[in-house]
Amino acid sequence: MSQSITIRRPDDWHLHLRDGAMMQTVLPETARHFARAIIMPNLVPPVVTAEDALAYRDRIDAALPDGADFTPLMTLYLTEQTDPDDVQAAFADGLIHAVKLYPAGATTNSQSGVRDFKNVRHVLEKMAEIGLPLCIHGEVTTHDVDIFDREQVFLETVLDPLRRDIPELKVTLEHITTSHGIDYVREASGDIAGTITTHHLMINRNHMLVGGIRPHYYCLPIVKRAEHQKALRAAATSGNPRFFLGTDSAPHLDGAKETACGCAGVFSAPNTMSCLAQVFEEEGALDKLEAFASLNGPARYGLAPNEATITLEKRDAPCTYPAKYDTPDGPLTLFDPGTPLHWHVL
Ligand code: NCD
Ligand code: ZN
Numbered sequence: 320m321s322q323s324i325t326i327r328r329p330d331d332w333h334l335h336l337r338d339g340a341m342m343q344t345v346l347p348e349t350a351r352h353f354a355r356a357i358i359m360p361n362l363v364p365p366v367v368t369a370e371d372a373l374a375y376r377d378r379i380d381a382a383l384p385d386g387a388d389f390t391p392l393m394t395l396y397l398t399e400q401t402d403p404d405d406v407q408a409a410f411a412d413g414l415i416h417a418v419k420l421y422p423a424g425a426t427t428n429s430q431s432g433v434r435d436f437k438n439v440r441h442v443l444e445k446m447a448e449i450g451l452p453l454c455i456h457g458e459v460t461t462h463d464v465d466i467f468d469r470e471q472v473f474l475e476t477v478l479d480p481l482r483r484d485i486p487e488l489k490v491t492l493e494h495i496t497t498s499h500g501i502d503y504v505r506e507a508s509g510d511i512a513g514t515i516t517t518h519h520l521m522i523n524r525n526h527m528l529v530g531g532i533r534p535h536y537y538c539l540p541i542v543k544r545a546e547h548q549k550a551l552r553a554a555a556t557s558g559n560p561r562f563f564l565g566t567d568s569a570p571h572l573d574g575a576k577e578t579a580c581g582c583a584g585v586f587s588a589p590n591t592m593s594c595l596a597q598v599f600e601e602e603g604a605l606d607k608l609e610a611f612a613s614l615n616g617p618a619r620y621g622l623a624p625n626e627a628t629i630t631l632e633k634r635d636a637p638c639t640y641p642a643k644y645d646t647p648d649g650p651l652t653l654f655d656p657g658t659p660l661h662w663h664v665l
Contacts, residue, residue: 323632323665324605328625329592329612331356332514333454333493333565335584336379336391338362340647345570346382348589348644350389352664354625357454357565360396360419361428367396369409376414388627392416392620394454398431399438403445410451416620417452417491418442422477424460425469426539427569427583432456436481447487452620454491457500458540467524470540471499482509491619494519494567496540498550504561505554512619514565515555515611517591520598521656523548534581535652538569541583555611556604563615566591572649587654590640594654596631596662630665638663 334349334356336342349356358379360366366375372393379391394417395406401418409415420439421432433439446453457478458469482490492504492513504513518538523545527536536542554562568591569584576582587594592612599608617624637659643650 321632321634323630324596324608325628325630326609327613328352328354328627328629329564330354330616330625331566331568331588331591332491332563332616332620333357333359333516333567334588335359335361335567335569337570338375338378341570341572341651342379342382344644344646344651345568345586345588346379347384347387349568350383350387351589352592352629354388354627355390355392355622357417358391358393360394361421363428365396365398365428365431366394367398367401367431369395369405369412369414371395372409372414394419396421396431397433397439397442397453399433399435401439401442403442406442406451407445407449410449415451417454418446419454419456421456422458422460422473425456425458429456436477440485443481443485443488447485447489450489452489452491454493456494457492466541467543470495470497474499474503478503482507482511493565494540495551495554496543497547501550501554505559512561512563512615513554515551515562516565516567516585517587517594518542518567518585518654519548519551520555521594526657534576535585535655537576537581537583538567538585539583552598552602556599556602556607558607558610560610560615560618562611563619564595564612570651572646573643573652574649576652585654586651589653590638590656590660592629592631592664593638593640593660593662594656596633597656597658597660600633600662631662632665633661634663635661637661
């Protein structure tokens with residue numbers, strides 16, 4: 320007998336759509352299941368000004384398949400040159416929904432990120448005043464901090480001081496990967512929320528490193544120990560409104576991943592909803608899937624939840640997502656959860 324669940328259409332609160340040919344390939348995959356997504360601005364060059372965001376939004380709209388019901392929610396990439404008036408105007412126009420903070424050097428295309436917080440304080444104060452959320456890649460980049468500790472150290476040495484300094488700032492701690500990040504977001508006072516990715520719910524560092532190194536599981540922040548994965552699963556399935564889905568689906572061509580120095584990013588847009596249904600079922604929390612994927616995010620961003628719904632059905636026959644997608648520039652590998660998926664999106 321098949322089991323099914325119907326929820327409001329989900330949104331993705333952290334997505335890399337890229338540009339050009341790659342966007343043509345990946346955008347329809349997100350638009351198939353998701354109604355909206357927070358679009359990451361780490362293009363080369365990055366989306367820094369309102370003018371950049373408007374032009375990027377136009378390119379996304381032009382690349383959407385006919386009849387697709389998808390709204391890109393744009394963001395600006397915070398640099399030490401960002402003009403607070405430009406940010407304010409873009410927010411007032413409804414063009415942008417968040418500003419993204421990358422500590423310089425933290426991840427893919429983050430060279431233009433923030434080196435000294437003193438130089439962006441006036442922008443953050445303006446954001447606090449107008450209620451514009453700051454999405455944070457929460458890792459320190461100092462070379463003497465172990466890569467597996469970079470999130471925890473960021474919480475103590477950067478995030479907490481920053482939030483004490485500007486307590487009214489609305490913060491989204493993105494792609495949380497540790498129990499420390501979960502505890503911080505759960506317990507902190509003030510206006511804070513956190514996103515969790517699909518892949519961090521399904522894999523830990525053993526999946527990436529035992530029996531061979533699997534470059535398609537390499538992402539930033541890097542996957543941690545199983546005990547952290549457990550904390551992420553507990554938070555995501557708890558129904559706590561501070562936690563919601565940000566897939567961090569981040570496509571890179573196979574050639575850039577399967578190499579001596581492969582780049583970070585997991586492409587999970589097509590099978591995310593099947594993965595999530597499986598995780599929530601395993602945790603005995605299918606009734607919390609809608610909160611995580613479709614309700615908590617819009618509430619946080621001051622938007623109404625989607626009216627449309629999607630239905631997932633559990634079948635004996637596993638889903639048949641392609642292992643790879645063809646782009647004009649070469650193949651792109653889909654996130655492999657390492658286990659058959661039985662929840663089909665109808
Ligand atoms: C992202 C990318 O490829 O743009 N990579 C990743 O591993 N998540 C950048 C990011 O969000 O850190
Ligand atoms: Zn990302």
